[in-house]
Amino acid sequence: MATHTGRLTDARPAIRTVGLVRRFGDRDVLKKLDLTVAQGEFTALLGRSGSGKSTLLRAVARLDHTVEGSGELSVPDRVSLSFQDSRLLPWLRVLDNVVLGLRGPGARERGLTALAEVGLEGRDRSWPHELSGGEQQRAALARALVRDPELLLADEPFGALDALTRLKMHGLLRELYERHRPAVLLVTHDVDEAVELADRVLVLEDGLISVDLRIDLPSPRSRREPRFQEYRDTLLAALGVAQPRLSH
Amino acid sequence: MTDLLAKAHTAGARTEQGRRAGPDATNKTRPDGSAPVARGTRRRLGPGRALPFGRLIGPVLLVAVWWAASASGHLDPRILSSPGTVLSTAADLLSTGRLQDNVLISLQRAGLGLFFGVTAGVVLAVAAGLSRSGEYLLDGPLQIKRAIPSLAMLPLLILWLGIGEQMKVTVIALGVAVNMYINTYASLTGIDSRYVELAEGLDLGRAQFIRKVVVPGSLPGFFVGLRLGVTSSWLGLIVVEQINATSGIGYMMFQAQQYAQSDVIIVGLVAYGIFGFASDAAVRAIERKVLSWRRTLAG
Numbered sequence: 001m002a003t004h005t006g007r008l009t010d011a012r013p014a015i016r017t018v019g020l021v022r023r024f025g026d027r028d029v030l031k032k033l034d035l036t037v038a039q040g041e042f043t044a045l046l047g048r049s050g051s052g053k054s055t056l057l058r059a060v061a062r063l064d065h066t067v068e069g070s071g072e073l074s075v076p077d078r079v080s081l082s083f084q085d086s087r088l089l090p091w092l093r094v095l096d097n098v099v100l101g102l103r104g105p106g107a108r109e110r111g112l113t114a115l116a117e118v119g120l121e122g123r124d125r126s127w128p129h130e131l132s133g134g135e136q137q138r139a140a141l142a143r144a145l146v147r148d149p150e151l152l153l154a155d156e157p158f159g160a161l162d163a164l165t166r167l168k169m170h171g172l173l174r175e176l177y178e179r180h181r182p183a184v185l186l187v188t189h190d191v192d193e194a195v196e197l198a199d200r201v202l203v204l205e206d207g208l209i210s211v212d213l214r215i216d217l218p219s220p221r222s223r224r225e226p227r228f229q230e231y232r233d234t235l236l237a238a239l240g241v242a243q244p245r246l247s248h
Numbered sequence: 249m250t251d252l253l254a255k256a257h258t259a260g261a262r263t264e265q266g267r268r269a270g271p272d273a274t275n276k277t278r279p280d281g282s283a284p285v286a287r288g289t290r291r292r293l294g295p296g297r298a299l300p301f302g303r304l305i306g307p308v309l310l311v312a313v314w315w316a317a318s319a320s321g322h323l324d325p326r327i328l329s330s331p332g333t334v335l336s337t338a339a340d341l342l343s344t345g346r347l348q349d350n351v352l353i354s355l356q357r358a359g360l361g362l363f364f365g366v367t368a369g370v371v372l373a374v375a376a377g378l379s380r381s382g383e384y385l386l387d388g389p390l391q392i393k394r395a396i397p398s399l400a401m402l403p404l405l406i407l408w409l410g411i412g413e414q415m416k417v418t419v420i421a422l423g424v425a426v427n428m429y430i431n432t433y434a435s436l437t438g439i440d441s442r443y444v445e446l447a448e449g450l451d452l453g454r455a456q457f458i459r460k461v462v463v464p465g466s467l468p469g470f471f472v473g474l475r476l477g478v479t480s481s482w483l484g485l486i487v488v489e490q491i492n493a494t495s496g497i498g499y500m501m502f503q504a505q506q507y508a509q510s511d512v513i514i515v516g517l518v519a520y521g522i523f524g525f526a527s528d529a530a531v532r533a534i535e536r537k538v539l540s541w542r543r544t545l546a547g
Contacts, residue, residue, distance in 0.1 A: 090542075
């Protein structure tokens with residue numbers, strides 16, 4: 001914790017939006033949304049489909065060239081993105097994918113280090129199609145991390161993985177986060193994933209943030225802990241999913 | 249000739265039948281009378297194991313039939329010379345240097361046409377694929393040109409350029425350029441928009457975007473265009489060499505037709521065949537090497 005207190009006291013937040021509006025046709029998907037994410041804060045963004053999660057993420061990533069909108073948005077210089085698909089270029093070897101667009105000397109060494117960090121040591125010369133789905137997603141994570149991001153934006157990065165691989169990837173992401181401490185905005189539809197990984201969970205509803213919940217659980221987190229269940233129930237209720245009360 | 253082929257067919261069918269009957273017969277007669285148990289692997293529906301150089305069987309058989317028909321006198325040498333005559337004629341043409349001279353001229357025409365055609369096609373495809381104004385200005389005319397065979401432009405091109413080398417190379421280049429353009433452009437505009445988004449997310453510059461995403465992404469179409477372009481360059485060559493040419497393989501064959509030398513015509517056809525086959529094989533070899541990242545059925 002001591003290593004990142006300096007960055008936390010820095011006044012500038014990692015994400016700040018004021019009155020953010022994004023419009024598709026005559027439908028406002030984001031309605032004057034205000035959001036501040038502090039540096040080094042791990043935030044998960046939940047919401048039903050169509051609630052505007054991806055629109056918000058794409059706005060923060062500044063990838064929405066053609067979308068109409070207004071409002072203020074400030075983000076750091078170094079922002080990394082990861083997508084639901086690993087989005088590795090099939091014609092570049094794994095290491096070339098990781099260091100794609102990286103400038104400066106020692107790019108390849110940094111790429112190799114990042115690959116080792118995600119457990120893909122020795123796979124730098126492989127083609128993407130030679131990796132399993134989980135390994136491809138690890139390579140994508142290495143590509144995001146090698147840029148030393150101040151902000152990591154992740155759009156359902158584990159959505160396409162099988163359940164076992166997903167659990168392993170949760171551990172890896174949390175571990176990498178503890179080590180590098182970027183601010184994280186993780187879009188997901190999985191409540192358990194949000195409570196397990198994030199320190200703060202937001203629920204987006206109808207273009208506005210309806211729930212802003214701090215998760216105060218010790219790390220590593222156990223899904224069997226009673227407070228885990230409480231957070232989970234609160235969030236599920238906010239998402240409009242009725243929970244059958246089995247005990248208490 | 250047909251007799252021979254028919255005999256070969258029935259013979260093949262008979263052995264095939266015999267082989268298939270074998271295991272069936274043994275399966276039915278079980279000495280201990282127990283119920284039949286599935287043995288070994290299932291019935292194969294695919295084509296089965298490949299013979300080494302099996303593809304050569306067809307051409308070799310064709311030449312053998314040709315040779316047999318000539319030797320037995322069934323084939324009139326005025327209609328088609330025997331393989332032996334064709335070989336000795338080829339040797340004569342080689343020793344006088346006539347074949348080499350004509351082949352060189354033809355290769356030069358096809359090569360120049362291919363070079364200019366590929367260059368023009370790729371430049372046009374990149375211009376149309378990467379900018380809206382390029383698309384609006386270029387794609388329409390080129391799609392219209394696609395509907396007009398390059399050889400149909402011949403009268404106009406002769407009117408403009410005369411009957412010299414310039415016209416010949418231009419006709420070949422036109423055909424190649426359209427093939428290159430259509431396929432490279434289709435592949436280029438078909439690049440997954442998610443890769444474009446990735447490049448934007450990684451803050452790639454324009455030059456790097458072209459080098460790392462656009463070029464490799466459109467290479468599969470480029471190679472399809474190149475293979476079609478190579479074929480079309482030979483096709484164009486054959487046509488232009490029969491119009492007021494004074495050299496080249498086509499000219500050599502055209503002259504031979506007037507003197508009823510079917511052996512010389514065959515030598516010309518074989519030369520065209522060898523160049524067509526060799527150039528296609530070369531393009532495929534390069535394609536396999538360059539596109540080694542692709543995982544396809546061909547392996």
